Amino acid sequence: MPQTVDPLGGSYFVEALTDEVESKAWEYIHRIDEMGGAVAAIEQGFIQKEIADSAYHYQKDIESSQKLLLV
Numbered sequence: 001m002p003q004t005v006d007p008l009g010g011s012y013f014v015e016a017l018t019d020e021v022e023s024k025a026w027e028y029i030h031r032i033d034e035m036g037g038a039v040a041a042i043e044q045g046f047i048q049k050e051i052a053d054s055a056y057h058y059q060k061d062i063e064s065s066q067k068l069l070l071v
Contacts, residue, residue: 035041042048061067 032038032041032046035044035046038047058067062069
């Protein structure tokens, strides 16, 4: 690895993570499209609920030491 100019270049691990992020993003895009678009999703409370759920789980993970908050 030290002889490699870019050890992560073409790395399966990095590619797999990129594919996972892309896949999850497309899931959200399709769900929002099925609701009738971004405005409809906001009007239905979907986006607000997703943000609130994410914030709740993030805080819960911090408080249970599942996630460390470095300051």
